[in-house]
Amino acid sequence: MSTDDQVSLLSFDNEVFRLYAWYATAVTVKMMLMSIYVSQYRLRRKVVENPEDVRGDKVKAFRRDEDIERGRRCHRNDMENIPPFLIVGLLYVLTGPTVYNATWYFRVFAGSRFFHTVAYLLPLPQPSRALGFFVGWCTIVSMAINVLKTGQM
Amino acid sequence: MSTDDQVSLLSFDNEVFRLYAWYATAVTVKMMLMSIYVSQYRLRRKVVENPEDVRGDKVKAFRRDEDIERGRRCHRNDMENIPPFLIVGLLYVLTGPTVYNATWYFRVFAGSRFFHTVAYLLPLPQPSRALGFFVGWCTIVSMAINVLKTGQM
Amino acid sequence: MSTDDQVSLLSFDNEVFRLYAWYATAVTVKMMLMSIYVSQYRLRRKVVENPEDVRGDKVKAFRRDEDIERGRRCHRNDMENIPPFLIVGLLYVLTGPTVYNATWYFRVFAGSRFFHTVAYLLPLPQPSRALGFFVGWCTIVSMAINVLKTGQM
DSSP: OOHHHHHTTSSTTSHHHHHHHHHHHHHHHHHHHHHHHHHHHHHHHTOOSSGGGOOSOHHHHTSOOHHHHHHHHHHHHHHHHHHHHHHHHHHHHTTOOOHHHHHHHHHHHHHHHHHHHHHHHTTOOTTHHHHHHHHHHHHHHHHHHHHHHHTOO | OOHHHHHTTSSTTSHHHHHHHHHHHHHHHHHHHHHHHHHHHHHHHTOOSSGGGOOSOTTGGGSOOHHHHHHHHHHHHHHHHHHHHHHHHHHHHHTOOOHHHHHHHHHHHHHHHHHHHHHHHTTOOTTHHHHHHHHHHHHHHHHHHHHHHHTOO | OOHHHHHTTSSTTSHHHHHHHHHHHHHHHHHHHHHHHHHHHHHHHTOOSSGGGOOSOHHHHTSOOHHHHHHHHHHHHHHHHHHHHHHHHHHHHTTOOOHHHHHHHHHHHHHHHHHHHHHHHTTOOTTHHHHHHHHHHHHHHHHHHHHHHHTOO
16 A cells, blocks of 8 residues: 555545544544533532532532432443544554444444443443443454554564 | 645644644643642642552541542543543544634633633632533534534435 | 655554554553453452442442452553543654654553553552653653644744
8 A cells, every 4th residue: 555545544535534533523422421411410409529519408419319420430431431442443544444344343332332321321231231331342452453463563 | 625635634734733733732731730730639648549658647548638539520520521622623623624713612622621620629619610611512512513514424 | 844744644654653553552452451450350259330230249249349449540540641642642643753762752651551550450569650650641741742842833
């Protein structure tokens, strides 16, 4: 592959990059919606973490709310998994994969994370959530192996 | 736009990329300074999380320190918002925006995060911090919509 | 440097990028292994965070397990440091550094994070872990300064 061909890999004219940009943005926005999910519970239930946020009863304001804690755990799980996908996925695009392979990697990852969120928040009985996590995790590691092979020393 | 034009988007010769690189690095360093902010309190007040870190009184070492917890919450909020900006911002650069639009997006995001940190750590009365968070959040989502439109299926 | 030269910076043909891709993927996979490290303790010791995960004794399931908490703290420290490296490192590649400089930056960062993990999990006596953290932190800040200089306004 010539340098010119490789260079154009990071362009919306490259179908693989276009797919990456779309799925990467979709899962990032999904992760950011977790902030809103947790915030609306905090506002409605007046449960806070900071003294300056208290409205109304000061003692009840610092109680533990299970829905808020669940939302925060789901958000943290996203933060553990989505940033790795964003970078490994970008490097994977630069290895020049086929559109077919890339489509499936991105689709499976995004699907697994949306499923993970639903399974976490409803919640669905286990091992639903564990499966959602594990499929996404394996997708990243599989792309990572492709990157390591392409860039091997 | 020809492929060659798009390709050169990720170069310091491209004003939009140069701005992205500058603001992305500035907010990342700001986030990393949160580690130092929390660590200096830990060192000075001898408040630790790990038994191997204890110096002096073992019981007091594991007490809850409100400044440390506040610093950690501020850091976590950065981790929830700054990595999404870093990737969505990079993809936004690749959509080929005008320098004018890009400058405002990056400037508003960086400004909102610096303001959020000040509002969190002083703290300023609410809704200062909420505003800082929300403006930054909307900036990312707005850039994300641009990316999704450019890469639409 | 011509635009064409700069453009080819993000290609596996560019030795500096190849090194970045390799080390960035290696530290990301390392970070992701923290999920497995924590999960295996949760499974073996039946310590959970969510009611739907309980197998066996419901009260013991929610107890605090020091190894799990340690693994989570180590994972959080990775999340505070590795995503900044991933972006700052990528921007640093685009500044066109020498292979010699880039190799040392990436090698020292990766080494410091692997050492940090070992020092955290064993644990090694302090200041081992603090040193691992601090060396990695300085590496990122040093690369960030290079990026800010290259993109200065």
